[in-house]
Amino acid sequence: MSNTEYLSTAAIRRQMLAEFWFYFRQNRGAVAGLVVFILLVLTAVFALLLAPHDPTTQYRDAFLLPPVWQDGGRAEFLLGTDAVGRDMLSRLIFGAQYSLFIGIVVVAIALVGGVIIGLIAGFFRGWVDAVIMRVMDVILAFPSLLLALVLVAVLGPGLTNAMIAIAIVYQPHFARLTRAAVMGEMRREYVTAARVAGAGNLRLMFKTILPNCLGPLIVQATLSFSSAVLDSAALGFLGMGAQPPSPEWGTMLAEAREFILRAWWVVTLPGLAILVSVLAINMMGDGLRDALDPKLKRS
Amino acid sequence: MVRFLLSKLLYLVPTFLGITIVAFGFVRILPGDPVLLMAGERGVSPERHAELSAQLGFDKPIVMQYLDFLGRLLQGDLGNSLVTKKPVLTEFLALFPATVELGLCAIVIATLVGVPVGVLAAIKRGSWFDQVSMTSALVGFSMPIFWWGLLLIIFFSGYLGWTPVSGRISLMYFFPQGTGFMLIDSLMSGQDGAFASAVSHLILPSIVLATIPLAVIARQTRSAMLEVMGEDYVRTARAKGMPRRRVIGVHALRNAMIPVVTTIGLQIGVLIAGAILTETIFSWPGIGKWMIDSISRRDYPVVQSGLLLIAGMVMVVNLLVDLTYGLINPRIRAT
Numbered sequence: 001m002s003n004t005e006y007l008s009t010a011a012i013r014r015q016m017l018a019e020f021w022f023y024f025r026q027n028r029g030a031v032a033g034l035v036v037f038i039l040l041v042l043t044a045v046f047a048l049l050l051a052p053h054d055p056t057t058q059y060r061d062a063f064l065l066p067p068v069w070q071d072g073g074r075a076e077f078l079l080g081t082d083a084v085g086r087d088m089l090s091r092l093i094f095g096a097q098y099s100l101f102i103g104i105v106v107v108a109i110a111l112v113g114g115v116i117i118g119l120i121a122g123f124f125r126g127w128v129d130a131v132i133m134r135v136m137d138v139i140l141a142f143p144s145l146l147l148a149l150v151l152v153a154v155l156g157p158g159l160t161n162a163m164i165a166i167a168i169v170y171q172p173h174f175a176r177l178t179r180a181a182v183m184g185e186m187r188r189e190y191v192t193a194a195r196v197a198g199a200g201n202l203r204l205m206f207k208t209i210l211p212n213c214l215g216p217l218i219v220q221a222t223l224s225f226s227s228a229v230l231d232s233a234a235l236g237f238l239g240m241g242a243q244p245p246s247p248e249w250g251t252m253l254a255e256a257r258e259f260i261l262r263a264w265w266v267v268t269l270p271g272l273a274i275l276v277s278v279l280a281i282n283m284m285g286d287g288l289r290d291a292l293d294p295k296l297k298r299s
Numbered sequence: 300m301v302r303f304l305l306s307k308l309l310y311l312v313p314t315f316l317g318i319t320i321v322a323f324g325f326v327r328i329l330p331g332d333p334v335l336l337m338a339g340e341r342g343v344s345p346e347r348h349a350e351l352s353a354q355l356g357f358d359k360p361i362v363m364q365y366l367d368f369l370g371r372l373l374q375g376d377l378g379n380s381l382v383t384k385k386p387v388l389t390e391f392l393a394l395f396p397a398t399v400e401l402g403l404c405a406i407v408i409a410t411l412v413g414v415p416v417g418v419l420a421a422i423k424r425g426s427w428f429d430q431v432s433m434t435s436a437l438v439g440f441s442m443p444i445f446w447w448g449l450l451l452i453i454f455f456s457g458y459l460g461w462t463p464v465s466g467r468i469s470l471m472y473f474f475p476q477g478t479g480f481m482l483i484d485s486l487m488s489g490q491d492g493a494f495a496s497a498v499s500h501l502i503l504p505s506i507v508l509a510t511i512p513l514a515v516i517a518r519q520t521r522s523a524m525l526e527v528m529g530e531d532y533v534r535t536a537r538a539k540g541m542p543r544r545r546v547i548g549v550h551a552l553r554n555a556m557i558p559v560v561t562t563i564g565l566q567i568g569v570l571i572a573g574a575i576l577t578e579t580i581f582s583w584p585g586i587g588k589w590m591i592d593s594i595s596r597r598d599y600p601v602v603q604s605g606l607l608l609i610a611g612m613v614m615v616v617n618l619l620v621d622l623t624y625g626l627i628n629p630r631i632r633a634t
Binding site for chain 2: 147
């Protein structure tokens with residue numbers, strides 16, 4: 001590859017990025033979502049430095065202390081403590097690690113699996129496609145949380161199994177999306193050209209077609225990320241996800257349920273953390289959709 | 300239309316068979332011996348084990364077991380609960396009205412609020428109403444509903460003392476469960492205050508369950524309205540001098556409703572997933588809570604059949620949505 005050619009691809013890429021940012025920036029909510037999301041990532045990465053206490057240490061002299069601004073609050077526990085005397089703020093900070101980790105793992109498994117399945121179905125069509133899509137239909141026939149719950153019941157409760165279960169449940173969405181995009185692209189001339197030039201099936205699938213189907217997949221990945229955070233928190237809340245004493249937000253809520261009428265902070269704060277993270281990711285997803293969907297760009 | 304219906308029905312057969320395979324396979328892939336699992340902690344003697352294996356058909360080849368399962372299913376035999384020993388179908392039918400009542404109330408709230416909000420937001424695009432309502436919709440869409448339920452309990456039940464915390468009706472009232480729908484039964488019982496009690500029990504769970512569908516419906520209505528309002532026929536209607544209200548109400552809204560009806564129908568899966576959480580929080584004696592309790596009690600026949608019944612129900616509702624879609628949008632039937 002010559003030097004000029006290399007520069008021109010780089011320039012095109014830069015231009016695409018600039019265009020993407022132009023449309024993304026138009027949506028103020030999306031930018032706000034991005035800022036919150038970056039803060040969340042920083043919190044998760046620097047949790048050890050940020051958290052004032054260990055998230056699992058129990059302070060025997062500080063059960064259900066209210067936040068510092070309320071009567072009875074103590075300065076060392078800014079957001080109060082839970083029923084066994086653990087610092088709420090530290091648990092919330094470490095909880096960010098769980099949520100991001102769950103989101104990344106679930107989306108990675110669902111995306112990779114779904115894309116491969118969808119590529120195969122859309123590329124080969126015929127009976128392969130029919131079988132794959134019927135299997136996907138079966139998975140989609142079950143309400144996602146219910147199927148995840150049953151899968152966790154089979155695999156055994158715990159964070160890893162919860163993530164696998166949620167990823168399996170999300171997979172069909174990626175598969176369907178990829179298949180539809182691949183079928184659209186297959187009719188294009190550049191694919192025929194590549195085939196005539198002697199490209200093999202694998203090269204056609206992954207290098208020629210896949211990069212042109214990425215737009216909707218990125219949007220779906222963002223939406224799945226926020227759903228994964230919600231669903232894993234729901235599983236944790238039902239006792240089927242991360243197990244105590246992990247500071248996962250849903251699990252924290254489950255532990256806090258019996259104190260709802262006595263200590264508002266143990267219930268309100270973990271839920272607020274879930275809501276803010278999910279909202280930020282969804283706002284970002286809206287902006288991504290606006291920036292990546294050519295149909296919407298015109299309006 | 301008949302051909303459309305038949306093709307849709309045919310399409311369901313492999314999916315339904317797939318669902319039965321999942322439900323059947325679920326108990327088989329559980330680690331360990333199913334008979335021992337069902338016997339629980341007490342265990343069984345080897346003779347009783349062999350007897351139970353033969354009785355439950357576990358000594359046959361797996362394909363035969365599946366065909367037996369399918370045969371029993373077609374006869375309406377879904378097995379018995381390990382805990383209550385009652386037929387699963389009887390339990391399901393007893394609890395089903397509670398979930399339907401809750402789900403219907405939720406979808407009615409979501410539609411009655413979501414559609415007007417979406418239409419108004421589209422008409423007044425860019426206004427403060429549009430911005431506030433769409434931001435609220437996004438918040439509602441992102442809401443962990445199990446937490447939302449707890450917040451409402453803290454505020455309305457704990458702080459204001461307006462609504463009860465759990466159940467379907469106050470324990471003060473006794474009357475026969477004619478229809479299984481508490482609103483109707485309490486009204487027919489003629490007892491003073493029974494209906495009001497049923498309503499006050501229903502209101503918070505319905506709001507919680509309605510939250511996500513409401514957000515989805517409002518957003519979908521808005522974008523469908525915006526799309527339709529840019530169409531040529533709407534511009535033509537306006538150019539003819541037709542009053543704005545009539546253009547919006549007749550020309551735009553009717554066409555915008557097509558995707559919205561589908562969206563409303565597709566919320567059934569969301570509602571069931573939501574019902575699992577909502578019913579757990581409010582101790583609402585419905586299918587969702589029944590499934591959760593059965594999963595934690597390891598009552599596998601209930602989980603197996605419950606999965607099957609719920610997935611079957613979702614499938615039937617989706618079929619109805621497809622058919623409605625075909626009815627209101629003739630273009631779909633042709634394809």
